[in-house]
Amino acid sequence: MTADRGARGLVAITGANGTIGYACVVYALQTGYRVRCIVRRASAIETIKTGPSVQPYLDLIESVAVPDNAVGGAYDEAVAGVDYVVHIAGAWPMLHLDPDNDIYHPYIRSTRGLIEAGRKSGTVKRMVFTQAGAGLVDSEDGDTLGTRMERVLNEAVQVSQTSLAYRPPLKSPHNAYCSAKAQCMTYLADLQASHELPFSIAQIIPGTVIGPSEFCTTSEQARAHMDRQSKALLFDDVAPRYAFGFVHVQDCARIHIEALDERVRGEDLPKWYVAAGTVEEGTDGDKLWNSVADMIERDFAKEVKTGVVTLGRQKVPINMPFRVESSMTEKMLLNGDKIRGLEDSVREVAEWYIQLKRTEEKADV
Template identity: 30%
Template sequence: MSNGPLVFITGATGHIGFAILVLLLKKGYRVRVSSRKLATAQKLNDLPSVKPYADQVSFVETPDAFADAAYDDAVKDVDYIVHVASPLPDDSQTDPDFDVEQTYIAPAIQGNLGLLKAAQRSPTVKRVVITSSVAILAKKEGRDTVGPDDLAPVPEVKDIPKHPLAAYAASKILANAAAEDFVKTHKKLHFDVVHILPGYVQGRNEPVTSSRQLVDRPSSNQTMIKFLLGHKDDTPRPNDVVLLDDVAAVHVAAMEGPDIKTGERFIAAYPLPVSWVDVERVVKRLFPRQVERGILPLGGECPDWALHFDPSKTTQRLGVEFHGIEDMVKSLVGQYVELVEKERRTGTQSTAA
């Protein structure tokens, strides 16, 4: 069993959280995983990337993150906290009058504040790393790129459009503001608070076990897969993309960094926006047989939308170099192809196309 420092992580059953969990385990950390349902989290032990490190993982159930002191026991004796869990935009949202505050805003804010309060009551915590988003940033007049300190205005909840992407972005802005207010109010914290701002994350999602899940499960992976399956989408999707592995690397580097100060933000995004048309060109070159066989029918439409985020501070301070679109396609599309081909061989499920 590893004697490494103990890290508490939320959201480890999700896309980004799982990648961070695996990287932490590989680096020798002990990890305590939080989940609303213990049985769901414990299934992670059966996955290939976690199984060799099962003795380094423990689990704690947090059924109600809104409860007072919900995380107090969970963070007892931990050295670091990595908070990833937060509501994701879900395009399958069918209720046009869904409650923006209850669905997105309140959980995001309470997640940040609940863990910061718990960390305040746990003397062993050295640093809290919060997964935010580039959605909290906005382009400033006269600038071609957007940096980690170019914060977007904080919206009024009543003015937030009832659209999943808009509600998600607002939840991240408001949650970031709440965390910053907490730090300003409690000036003598014994731990650092650092924010990671991922772009549109693309990459293999090991907990996903079917091609249909890659299409249907709310995730930034959906856009690339649906585009390559020929789906037509008139909603602009972010193409300031980033490889999942790089996002995990930024989180862990920010957790470990000796000279990181409270309030610092680090962008995790490839330095240049990537057109969805460019993605199709790469797929044709890397997966010609699967295109020919119709596994990847192509022909999709998706308007590009980018702000051109500048991750140079992340590379300079944390040493993380960002991989390009080829690596993202190999990772994500490679998994989709593997799943479809396995399903066709075994007859377990038809292609998600």
Template identity: 30%
Template sequence: MTGELVLLTGGTGHLGYRTLVEALSKGYRVRAAVRSEAKAAGIKSAKSTQPYLNQLTFVTVPNIETDGAFDDAVKDVDYIVHLASPLANPTDDDEKNIIQPAIRGTLSILYSALKHPSVKKVVITSSVAAVLPVEPKPFDADSVQPDPQGPYPDTFTAYSASKKFALNRTRDFIAKEKPQFSIINVMPTFVVGKNELSTTPEAVNDGSNRLALVPILGVNNPDSVPSFVCHVDDVAFVHVAALDPKVKGNHNFGVNYLSEKPYQWNDGIDIVKKHFPKEVEQGIFPLGGSQTSLIVPFDASKTEEVLGFKFKNYEQQIVSLAGHYAAVAAKA
């Protein structure tokens, strides 16, 4: 509701910043938890933040894993949107740098919220990885997976494990503490689309966006990657729409565009040819690359039904991403 206060973490990330702007645009006041003043300055200076500066404040939380890290940040807030979590970046210690931070960061903010009766709902950014079955089969956001067992053969497996652990510990928290607030987990697939905070071609070509840009930028990746993907705007919308008191808590919302005819990562080539012929001619999009696709049936239709909207299709996703890449590349 208009004017209510949201504590938001992870606001400098691709999804986090878009969610922050979505919350501000819907009339919420936002208290953004950042690791440093420099991070706050980056958010304040971004173009989309400018109309809402009077609704935005900051609190510094240097280490989200520490017990009680959010105790002061949570004071007097109505809602929490917790997006901050380790990404699937290579590390020499997956347990220390990916898995434990995901678990401790989630539990830290939940236990801080438990101390403040003003909190009505907590929305947590989980992932499709949290409910992804070991054996390929159709599944949805309510699938329950057991705690994984290490060691983990690669970074993405460790990242998937971190999401499963964090979700399972959240379930344990609800059962044990019976909090006064409800909890919603948002489970997006690969998130693509414009990242306003990315101002160089290298920065745009990062994270999940890299997967969609592989064939468009003439790169060949023979490794199979699940072709489940969603638009960053849709994921941000779901986080904020879930705050509505009419939306019941303690359940999950998947975010995934699923077409009748399964799409492939390489479909981006024809989309770019159609919408950006000039940029293709200029060599901004060399095309000719290939990203092998693995079809994984993740049904997120419940989210569309409950929240009353439709996910953006793959063409819309690629147009958003490629348009931003072209604009940034033209200034480079």
């Protein structure tokens, strides 16, 4: 994964200090881009620069703070002069957030604002937007979607028409999140199909992002950082409410940055790429979850026996309506390499956590 340093151009990455964002920063630097990190707080860039993987590339990193991405012109300066944009930043639908003012309006306004900033720049060639499986479902269905995985999540999957129709005032953070995602996905897909912009738009639907973090140096930090699926499987934690596929963090980042490459012409872009491991046809959520639980019992038998790992075999996500089929994304962006799904990703998280525990135990002796 070597390339001429910075020769592929300047890419602006919003949410650069987040899980996906930082992994994108690393992969972009390693594959020949310069990176402008867009963060909410200036202090976040200092954290990014402490990352072990970016140390050889510090001279290729610049930054802009955008405290509120929903105000008019928020991104104008941030994307001025860049060649590419990867937009990841966004609010998670936490219960304490106001549905309209903290979730819906910021998503809609920041998306439209970024498009306008790209128009003004005169330099942007392609924008990549992170989306979410939440845009494919109706929030008001509640926990009724089951684990049968009867629907297919591929590059042609359709947004929820009911979520697309919701408007403020919205009922809940989840209602606002599903609605905003469905509307942003449709708005961007229509823009891309119109070919009216001076740049192309690629959208990515990631599954749950799973993987270690190089910023965690203790097992306690690692456990706090883990995604909900890993916590449920390895520590018998709360069953996740939704699962729309699963992806290793490095594969997710690779897909985002490879989607910038204009070897796939704008007119040939799919409606969206799918950043999640393909699940074999005929597999349902319970079967998939139990196969990973079997792997944990087999590969980490000692840790299960001693209680380092507390297997959550019964903590299957409540809603798993989709079976992922991402072969088109693999072919178009990854040279046919397989996207790592739940089993491979959780195995690596377990190895990472257990190694940290062993290191701590040795230090205590």
